[in-house]
Amino acid sequence: MELYNEKELDRLNPYQKEAVLDESPACIVNANVGSGKTTVLISKVQYLHHVKKVNYEEMTVLTFTNKAADEIKSRLLAAEPELPVEKLRGFGTFHSTALYYLREYLPVEKLGYTRDFLVIDPEEELELALDLIRQHKLKIKYKNRLKKRLESAMAVRGEEKKVSKYQDDIFDLVRLLREEKASQDKMTFFDLLENANLLLREEIGNSPSPKWVIVDEVQDSDSQQLVFLDRLVSRGANLFAVGDPNQVIYSWRGSAFQIFYTLKHKYRAKELTLPINYRSSSSILEAARCFLQNGSPLTGVREPGNKIIVKRQYDAFQDACYLAGRIKKLHREGTPYGEMAVFYRLQSQSGMFEDVFSREGIPFEVSLKRTVGDVPVLRWCIRLLRFSLNKKDTPSGIYVLASREYGEGISEKKAKEIVCNSKPGASLLFDKMCGFSRICEELGDEEALFSYFELERYLNPVSASYMEDRDAVHRLFQIMFDYVKEQQENREAGMRAFINSSSLYGLDVLREEISEEKDSVKLMTLHASKGLEFSCVFITGVNYGLIPLKTRDMDGEEEERRLFFVGITRAKDRLELSYYTNPGERAMPGESRYIRMIPPRLLEGEEERGPAVSLQELKRQVQEQRTQVQERSLQEQKRSLQEQERSLQEQKRSLQEQKRSLREQEPAPTKRVRHPRYGTGVVVREDETMLEAEFEGYGTKEFIKAFSELEYI
Structure with missing residues (x-):
C-alpha cells in the first residue's frame, strides 16, 4: 500500500506544499506562528522516504525538546505501525543525537572514553570542579559564579586566548576537569556536542554522513549547535530547516535573531515562507x-x-x-x-x-521543570544506579555510601576508602553495587530491583517521609523498566540509556508533566x-x-x-x-x-x-521610562543619603552626649601597667618607691619601682 501519495499533498496549502516538494540542497522555511510547521516537517520526512526513497536511517532530524522529537516519531509510527522504532534513532534533540553518534559511530576512545560513558548534569560537574579545586589547591575567584565561569572558559578556542581576566587558575581547572570526566567515563550536556563536533571534524569512515539534515525551531540554535549542524552538512547532507525569527526568546542561551540570515548566506539556502496562521482569530x-x-x-x-x-x-x-x-x-x-x-x-x-x-x-x-535531582531520595537512587553501571564513577559510590539520609551512614572518609580500594565485605550495599552487572539481566521488574538492593532498610522506615520516598523510588524504577522495554535493548544497556536520558531531560516521577x-x-x-x-x-x-x-x-x-x-x-x-x-x-x-x-x-x-x-513612539517611550526609572532611582538614592546623613548626625550628637555623661560619672583615671610575665594589670597603690598592681589570673603583686620591669600603658 502506498503510504504517501498525492492525497497527502492535497491536504497542504500551496506554501506548505512548496516547502515539502522543494529539493534545494539547502532550504530555510520561515514558518509563522500557527502555520502548520510540524505538519510540514513530518510531511517532508514522509515525502523524502516514500517518494524520493531516502531511508529513515539516512535522515537526521534535530529538535530542541524531547517532546517535539517524540511527537514527530509518534506521528510517523502512527502512519506506519510496522515501522521499527530503531530506524528513527537519528530523530531527537541535538544532545540526544550527539549522544547517539558518540555511542554508536564516533571513536570516543580517542578522547579517553568508553562507549558505556554516562551523562551527568551541571550540578554534578560543579561538585567535581570544587573537589579538584581542593585537591590541587587552585586559586579560583568568584566561586559563587563558578558554573557560569566554567561554561565561558570551556567555550574559549585557541591556547593564546586562555588567559583569565581575573588572574586565577580557571583554565587549569577546565583542563583538570576534562581529564577527570574522561577518567570517570562521564560527559555533561556541553561535552556531548563539544566531543561530537571534535570527532566529526575528522574524516572517519564509520562516522555518520546523513543525506538529509532536518531541523525544527532552528531559530533557537546556539553557536555549539550550529557547529554540529555544519559538521553534518559539510559531509554532503542536504539541509531543510524550519523556524520563526519572531520566536527567538532564548538569547541568554546563545540563540540569536540573525540565525536565518546567517544560514541563508552560509549555505546559499532557498528561503520559503509559511504565512497562513490557522490557530488564532483575526483580532x-x-x-x-x-x-x-x-x-x-x-x-x-x-x-x-x-x-x-x-x-x-x-x-x-x-x-x-x-x-x-x-x-x-x-x-x-x-x-x-x-x-x-x-x-x-x-x-x-x-x-x-x-x-x-x-x-x-x-x-x-x-x-x-522538576528533575530527579530535586528529590533527595531519587537523586540518591540515580547515583546508586550510576555507580552500579559504571565502577569508574567513584564520586557516586562515595555519595551513596556516605549519604546522611540513606545509604550506610558511614563517614565520607570511610566510604572513600571502601570505594577507591574496592574492599569487598566492608559494606553490604557496596557489594550489591559491585555485583549488579552479573545479576542485572535476572531482575525483571521494579520489585525485584528494589529487593536486590534491600532498599527497605536504606530508606529509613522510621522517618516521616518513608512512604513518600518508597513510592517515589518504585515509580522511578517502573519508569526505567518501561523505558528499557521500549528501547528493545539488553537490560544493562537500556538502564544506562535511561540514566543518560534522565540527565538530559529530567524525570518528574512525583507529578506528571502538564498534560494536554x-x-x-x-x-x-x-x-x-x-x-x-x-x-x-x-x-x-x-x-x-x-x-x-x-x-x-x-x-x-x-x-x-x-x-x-x-x-x-x-x-x-x-x-x-x-x-x-x-x-x-x-x-x-x-x-x-x-x-x-x-x-x-x-x-x-x-x-x-x-x-x-507606533514602533518609533514605543522606542521613545522606552527611553522616557528608562529615564524616569533612572531619575526616580537617583532621587531615591539622594533621599536615602540625606536620611543616612541625618541619622549619622543624630548618632554623633548622641555619642557626644554619652561621652559628656561618662566623663561626669567616671572616677579618677585608672593607671594601667604591663609586665613581661604577668601581662596587663591595674595599679592599686603607688608611692615614690613602691607600686602595687592587680593582674588577672595572678592577683595582686608588689614591686620596687626601680627593679620592677613595669611599663606604664
Whole structure:
C-alpha cells in the first residue's frame, strides 16, 4: 500500500506544499506562528522516504525538546505501525543525537572514553570542579559564579586566548576537569556536542554522513549547535530547516535573531515562507502583528471573533480572584478547563493563582521543570544506579555510601576508602553495587530491583517521609523498566540509556508533566508556553517591570517583545490581559506600553484609550521610562543619603552626649601597667618607691619601682 501519495499533498496549502516538494540542497522555511510547521516537517520526512526513497536511517532530524522529537516519531509510527522504532534513532534533540553518534559511530576512545560513558548534569560537574579545586589547591575567584565561569572558559578556542581576566587558575581547572570526566567515563550536556563536533571534524569512515539534515525551531540554535549542524552538512547532507525569527526568546542561551540570515548566506539556502496562521482569530492576529519584528507577513483564515479583554486589577490577589470567577463562568458555558491557560512572566508569580484556585476548587496544573535531582531520595537512587553501571564513577559510590539520609551512614572518609580500594565485605550495599552487572539481566521488574538492593532498610522506615520516598523510588524504577522495554535493548544497556536520558531531560516521577489531555487549567511562564495552544489565554501582570522586564539595552527589549508575541499567539479564541495598579516593588503601576501598542478597536476594557503606539513612539517611550526609572532611582538614592546623613548626625550628637555623661560619672583615671610575665594589670597603690598592681589570673603583686620591669600603658 502506498503510504504517501498525492492525497497527502492535497491536504497542504500551496506554501506548505512548496516547502515539502522543494529539493534545494539547502532550504530555510520561515514558518509563522500557527502555520502548520510540524505538519510540514513530518510531511517532508514522509515525502523524502516514500517518494524520493531516502531511508529513515539516512535522515537526521534535530529538535530542541524531547517532546517535539517524540511527537514527530509518534506521528510517523502512527502512519506506519510496522515501522521499527530503531530506524528513527537519528530523530531527537541535538544532545540526544550527539549522544547517539558518540555511542554508536564516533571513536570516543580517542578522547579517553568508553562507549558505556554516562551523562551527568551541571550540578554534578560543579561538585567535581570544587573537589579538584581542593585537591590541587587552585586559586579560583568568584566561586559563587563558578558554573557560569566554567561554561565561558570551556567555550574559549585557541591556547593564546586562555588567559583569565581575573588572574586565577580557571583554565587549569577546565583542563583538570576534562581529564577527570574522561577518567570517570562521564560527559555533561556541553561535552556531548563539544566531543561530537571534535570527532566529526575528522574524516572517519564509520562516522555518520546523513543525506538529509532536518531541523525544527532552528531559530533557537546556539553557536555549539550550529557547529554540529555544519559538521553534518559539510559531509554532503542536504539541509531543510524550519523556524520563526519572531520566536527567538532564548538569547541568554546563545540563540540569536540573525540565525536565518546567517544560514541563508552560509549555505546559499532557498528561503520559503509559511504565512497562513490557522490557530488564532483575526483580532488576535492583528494584535500580534504589532509585535512582529522582521516584517514577515502573518495572514489568518479565521473570523475576528472576540475582542481582547483588558482588566485593571489592584494586585495579583484581586487578579487571581477575578480569574477564578471568570474561569468558572467560561467552564459553565462549555469551555473545558484544559483549554484555558494563565501565563505570567516569572515563576514566582504562580503561587497566588495556585492558592486561590485550590480554595475555589478549580483543577489546575503548574508547568514547572522538576528533575530527579530535586528529590533527595531519587537523586540518591540515580547515583546508586550510576555507580552500579559504571565502577569508574567513584564520586557516586562515595555519595551513596556516605549519604546522611540513606545509604550506610558511614563517614565520607570511610566510604572513600571502601570505594577507591574496592574492599569487598566492608559494606553490604557496596557489594550489591559491585555485583549488579552479573545479576542485572535476572531482575525483571521494579520489585525485584528494589529487593536486590534491600532498599527497605536504606530508606529509613522510621522517618516521616518513608512512604513518600518508597513510592517515589518504585515509580522511578517502573519508569526505567518501561523505558528499557521500549528501547528493545539488553537490560544493562537500556538502564544506562535511561540514566543518560534522565540527565538530559529530567524525570518528574512525583507529578506528571502538564498534560494536554487532562481537563485542568494550565499555569505557566511565557517561556514555557512556547509550542502550545489554548482556546482561552489569560496573560497577567502586563506592567512595565514584569511584561516587559526592565532590560539593559534595546536587544533585551526586543526579546521581551518577541516573548509577548509568543504568549498572545498561543490563544485561539479568547485573549485577556491584566495589569496592576499596585504591582509591588518589581514593577511600575499602570498598564504596560505593550497594551497601548494594540489598536484600541481590538480591545474591550474599562476605560477609553488613545491611539495605538507606533514602533518609533514605543522606542521613545522606552527611553522616557528608562529615564524616569533612572531619575526616580537617583532621587531615591539622594533621599536615602540625606536620611543616612541625618541619622549619622543624630548618632554623633548622641555619642557626644554619652561621652559628656561618662566623663561626669567616671572616677579618677585608672593607671594601667604591663609586665613581661604577668601581662596587663591595674595599679592599686603607688608611692615614690613602691607600686602595687592587680593582674588577672595572678592577683595582686608588689614591686620596687626601680627593679620592677613595669611599663606604664
